[in-house]
Amino acid sequence: MASIVVSQRQLVLPGELLAEGPKVRAGENTYRVGDKIYSSRIGLVNVVKNTVSVIALRGSCYLPNVGDTVIGMVVDVGLNGWLVDIKAPYNAFLPLSEVSDKPINPKRDALPKVLDVGDLVLAKVIAFDRTRSPLLTIKDKGLGKLQGGHLVEISPTKVPRLIGKKGSMINMIKRETGCRITVGQNGLILVSCKRRGLESLVEVAIKKIEEEAHTTGLTDRIMEFLRRNQRRAGGGDVVEPSRG
Amino acid sequence: MSRAEDKKVIRLISEDGLRVDGRRPDELRPIKLEVGVLEKADGSAYVEYGRTKIMAAVFGPREIHPRHLAISEKAVIRCRYHMAPFSTEQRKSPAPSRREIELSKVIREALEPAVFTEYYPRTSIDIFIEVLQSDGGTRCAGITAASLALADAGIPMKDLVASVAVGKVDGVVVADLCDVEDKYGEADMPVALMPKFGEITLLQMDGNLSQSEFEQALQLAVESCQTIYGKQREALLNRFVQVEV
Numbered sequence: 001m002a003s004i005v006v007s008q009r010q011l012v013l014p015g016e017l018l019a020e021g022p023k024v025r026a027g028e029n030t031y032r033v034g035d036k037i038y039s040s041r042i043g044l045v046n047v048v049k050n051t052v053s054v055i056a057l058r059g060s061c062y063l064p065n066v067g068d069t070v071i072g073m074v075v076d077v078g079l080n081g082w083l084v085d086i087k088a089p090y091n092a093f094l095p096l097s098e099v100s101d102k103p104i105n106p107k108r109d110a111l112p113k114v115l116d117v118g119d120l121v122l123a124k125v126i127a128f129d130r131t132r133s134p135l136l137t138i139k140d141k142g143l144g145k146l147q148g149g150h151l152v153e154i155s156p157t158k159v160p161r162l163i164g165k166k167g168s169m170i171n172m173i174k175r176e177t178g179c180r181i182t183v184g185q186n187g188l189i190l191v192s193c194k195r196r197g198l199e200s201l202v203e204v205a206i207k208k209i210e211e212e213a214h215t216t217g218l219t220d221r222i223m224e225f226l227r228r229n230q231r232r233a234g235g236g237d238v239v240e241p242s243r244g
Numbered sequence: 245m246s247r248a249e250d251k252k253v254i255r256l257i258s259e260d261g262l263r264v265d266g267r268r269p270d271e272l273r274p275i276k277l278e279v280g281v282l283e284k285a286d287g288s289a290y291v292e293y294g295r296t297k298i299m300a301a302v303f304g305p306r307e308i309h310p311r312h313l314a315i316s317e318k319a320v321i322r323c324r325y326h327m328a329p330f331s332t333e334q335r336k337s338p339a340p341s342r343r344e345i346e347l348s349k350v351i352r353e354a355l356e357p358a359v360f361t362e363y364y365p366r367t368s369i370d371i372f373i374e375v376l377q378s379d380g381g382t383r384c385a386g387i388t389a390a391s392l393a394l395a396d397a398g399i400p401m402k403d404l405v406a407s408v409a410v411g412k413v414d415g416v417v418v419a420d421l422c423d424v425e426d427k428y429g430e431a432d433m434p435v436a437l438m439p440k441f442g443e444i445t446l447l448q449m450d451g452n453l454s455q456s457e458f459e460q461a462l463q464l465a466v467e468s469c470q471t472i473y474g475k476q477r478e479a480l481l482n483r484f485v486q487v488e489v
Contacts, residue, residue: 013480014395015403015440029400040360040400042480057484059398060286061305089307089367130365131316157398214484
């Protein structure tokens, strides 16, 4: 007798029973005791086929996943690479060999000239097994040093909401504002617009998405919010819409 | 408290079977739970058991400092239970006392079974419990608050932990002792429980109970923890429902 005892999108807490029976699979943020599946975090239930998982609503910690694109800040220049803070509990390592195809000779070329402490990089996680520090690469297309723009930080658990289904949310923001937005899976977002005022408007919108991630009809509300504030001259002073 | 001492005669249970603060033996003090009260912490909670007031904050999982404390297969939970200098009648020195260090350990061990520490190797989860006002049962209120703060921080947990003290005063088994009952009663027994699975994570006893009294007290503790568990769930759910409106 396999059955899921919660409804889709229901708000659940740690220890809450989600499903019974051996046929249901335990997805993310859940755990199994015997035949029963429980939630391990606060979040919303997500049932896909016979897998029950929980979309976490809280959590400040980013756990790297191989293949994730992240934004990191260089915190140290070593002898054969860079240490990068990617907002995870572990500093990531960006080895020399993953920076460019041209060989860089640490004896001849000064590493800080390539990347220095404080630089932002868009990188991809190529290895992480929880026993060693995550490894990064910036060799792929579109990766590399980031310049200009405004850095916004949100909880990594809210990143999927910011992107939306098939990018619906993030594409809407890009369309409405014409800004370039780079989203790292680790919750760091780089916003670069033509005007500084627009950047702060996007920041407020992103913060709003983070705060109201668990509500429905958010994309439409954010769109309305962006349109209303952009109509104001300059768009520099952002006015929070009153709730209700 | 000093009033009771002045009178010299302490009646912890009145003729009509009520306790010093007018409660029935199995009645809890008014409980207030609030989640997400601190902005800087990853998770936080504020708890009141009557006049006992406690704030708990959780940070992490984060990089552990000093590094040598890291455990390669799981996260380290560090807990600090601390009483504010203004929490008691006589000023308490803010330096951690022997009792506070012991309670920090006891609380950590009461929470550890509920947390999936193996998900975050080489990191630390730091719990800070600050007693703002003390009127008995602070370790239990501390555990209740800390487990809410852990859940609020989004740390994967098996279940919430609810905790309450039971004991015996004037020969009667009572729940949720206040300071006077703790001091002048015959027994005090703090219990912490993971209510979904009925697993006890803390059981201490101070004083004397017969076997049947112990069983009665434990039963009462389990029931009281279930009540508190309901309120914990409500407090956590409230945090999110509010935004939705």
